[in-house]
Amino acid sequence: MSLSQRSENAILTAPLVLFLLALLGFPTVLDVIYSLSDVSFETLRAPTFTGLDNFRAVLADPDFWQATWFSLKFAVLTSVAECVLGLALAIYFSPILRRAPWMLAILIMPMIIAPAMMGLMYRLVLHEFIGPLPNYLYNWFGVSYGFLTAQNVFKTIFVIETLQWTPFALLLFHMAYESIPEDIREAASVDGTRGWRLLTRIELPLMLPTLGVALFIRFIDGFRVFDNIWTLTGTGPGGSTTSLSIYIYVAFFRSGEIGQAIAASMILFAAAFLVLFVAARRGRGKETA
Amino acid sequence: MTTITLENIGKRFGTTDIFQDLSLAMNSGEFVVFVGPSGCGKSTLLRLIAGLEDVTSGKISIDGRDVTHTAPHDRGLSMVFQSYALYPHMTVRQNIAFALHTEKLPKAEIDARVNEAARALQIEPYLDRKPKALSGGQRQRVAIGRAIVRKPKAFLFDEPLSNLDAALRTETRIEIAELHKSLDATMLYVTHDQVEAMTLADRIVVLSGGRIMQVGTPHELYTAPANTFVAQFIGSPKMNLLPVETTARGVELSAGKPALPVPVRPAVQLGVRPEALRLVAPEEGLLTGKVALAEYLGADLSVYVDTEHAGRVTLRGPGTMKVRDGETVGLTFDISEAHLFDANGDAIRGEMKAAA
Numbered sequence: 001m002s003l004s005q006r007s008e009n010a011i012l013t014a015p016l017v018l019f020l021l022a023l024l025g026f027p028t029v030l031d032v033i034y035s036l037s038d039v040s041f042e043t044l045r046a047p048t049f050t051g052l053d054n055f056r057a058v059l060a061d062p063d064f065w066q067a068t069w070f071s072l073k074f075a076v077l078t079s080v081a082e083c084v085l086g087l088a089l090a091i092y093f094s095p096i097l098r099r100a101p102w103m104l105a106i107l108i109m110p111m112i113i114a115p116a117m118m119g120l121m122y123r124l125v126l127h128e129f130i131g132p133l134p135n136y137l138y139n140w141f142g143v144s145y146g147f148l149t150a151q152n153v154f155k156t157i158f159v160i161e162t163l164q165w166t167p168f169a170l171l172l173f174h175m176a177y178e179s180i181p182e183d184i185r186e187a188a189s190v191d192g193t194r195g196w197r198l199l200t201r202i203e204l205p206l207m208l209p210t211l212g213v214a215l216f217i218r219f220i221d222g223f224r225v226f227d228n229i230w231t232l233t234g235t236g237p238g239g240s241t242t243s244l245s246i247y248i249y250v251a252f253f254r255s256g257e258i259g260q261a262i263a264a265s266m267i268l269f270a271a272a273f274l275v276l277f278v279a280a281r282r283g284r285g286k287e288t289a
Numbered sequence: 290m291t292t293i294t295l296e297n298i299g300k301r302f303g304t305t306d307i308f309q310d311l312s313l314a315m316n317s318g319e320f321v322v323f324v325g326p327s328g329c330g331k332s333t334l335l336r337l338i339a340g341l342e343d344v345t346s347g348k349i350s351i352d353g354r355d356v357t358h359t360a361p362h363d364r365g366l367s368m369v370f371q372s373y374a375l376y377p378h379m380t381v382r383q384n385i386a387f388a389l390h391t392e393k394l395p396k397a398e399i400d401a402r403v404n405e406a407a408r409a410l411q412i413e414p415y416l417d418r419k420p421k422a423l424s425g426g427q428r429q430r431v432a433i434g435r436a437i438v439r440k441p442k443a444f445l446f447d448e449p450l451s452n453l454d455a456a457l458r459t460e461t462r463i464e465i466a467e468l469h470k471s472l473d474a475t476m477l478y479v480t481h482d483q484v485e486a487m488t489l490a491d492r493i494v495v496l497s498g499g500r501i502m503q504v505g506t507p508h509e510l511y512t513a514p515a516n517t518f519v520a521q522f523i524g525s526p527k528m529n530l531l532p533v534e535t536t537a538r539g540v541e542l543s544a545g546k547p548a549l550p551v552p553v554r555p556a557v558q559l560g561v562r563p564e565a566l567r568l569v570a571p572e573e574g575l576l577t578g579k580v581a582l583a584e585y586l587g588a589d590l591s592v593y594v595d596t597e598h599a600g601r602v603t604l605r606g607p608g609t610m611k612v613r614d615g616e617t618v619g620l621t622f623d624i625s626e627a628h629l630f631d632a633n634g635d636a637i638r639g640e641m642k643a644a645a
Contacts, residue, residue: 181372181374183370183371183372183374184374184376186341186361186368186370186374187368187370187374187375187376187435189340189341189360189362190339190340190341190361190362190366190367190368191362191387191388191391191435191439192362192363192388192391192392193362193387193388194362197391201387202376205378206377206378208378
């Protein structure tokens, strides 16, 4: 009367598999079809198959490469800046946070603001004509600085992103720093290991896994950046703040190049998959070593 | 050679006094064991000596130098932690050599010291492994190796054997004793296990509630405990304490049995070790009672006897002894083996002069 283990497994996992097929499988198949077709909002139900034309068009589009370069640069710079700052702050604040853990809540406050709100807020604060910051800079210091001009806008969004997400790195590093066993520090202090040597030879190596995770998460978050930039500058002066996500959005909704937009996102997906695959394999290799 | 002196040490955590006015001197080359139940302050005492905690009052000197406010690494001591506290990201060799690199010793010197320690502790085969890949006993040796190579003035051990299984604990205990002999170093050792204390120590410091109950050689603690706490803490099974009355005739067991000579101070308890008790016919015993349970341990037999006047009494005899559960038996002991304690639990000694 009892089913075999195998069919029992099949029955029990069936709902999950169906759910995943419906929610992930269907859009994926649709994406593959659209990326290989000439399709617009009018022809959503009757796309014309055009082979790899969309991919060729995307790869030949200098805007695509500019957007990719922008996202890559933005992701690398912000993730590194956030992690370095977060680590330094976590170590610097650790004596205070150990005594007053509630201070952490204040330090991570920027994280709870929606990135889109962040963009809107800075759009007001930094606005050339009505923004208080340029105004006071000029009135008090005589400095006339265009935060959102083509040559400065990258620095501006870099600072905004870093300000908002350094607390995230701080939070991770704070927990990693506090979870280093106290007796290891005590053993080091009896040995005479102190200060810089304690940090670089004992504490940092023990926090290395967290450093990797934090860099990875912040890199992904930076690479896919959309909302704060979109609300602050849109595609930016001369397309200077077009991230890959913004490129895809504009291609899809503004230009109606649905096939091209989806082809671009497929390329992004393939690249992300490759990176994750390699990272996961290396991570697993490390564990078994 | 190193002497360590504690003078009038006080330590307070918040509003809780751990120690008040504790003084102790440890001689050069001595193996001193701090023993006591959990919460007695023995680990705190070791950490104060190591410099991991600051004293609230008093003075600590090492070789006559005042180190009360000296950082841990300037005290020249090595410590072996209960959890071993090995650096998990370093190999065994790196773990042992790390402190020497910190001291910036020449490379050849470091290699020589590490190899010497590895040979002495028989950890050569796994010098290139990480601590994760070692068993508890092996980690323990690495921790000891890390302490040895620094050639410290003294070694501090904080319950180093408590994470090992019973067989390994006995083995490692013997190795630590041999290590002490071969290094001839001052060692301070914290444990809650009186067997470790008895077997390892030159001198034992028994602590309870932050106070020193007695300091002495294992033999002194066993044969002449200063109070009921030490009497019952040292020795297994623990010493029997029997209520007694001190009258004009002397000290009598409540049953009105033969009296012991009159002591200077009135005794209220009489202590007798399980191994000093003998089983006799009921009418010959100083005490009589029924056998409640006998535990056979091979070489020994522990007999629990419910007596009429003194409650449950433990007797330890040879494994060849025969008793039946529920049997009525008499218990007797040599007067010279009895310990008398006053109302405060302090031992009364040297007062039993008159012959019985």
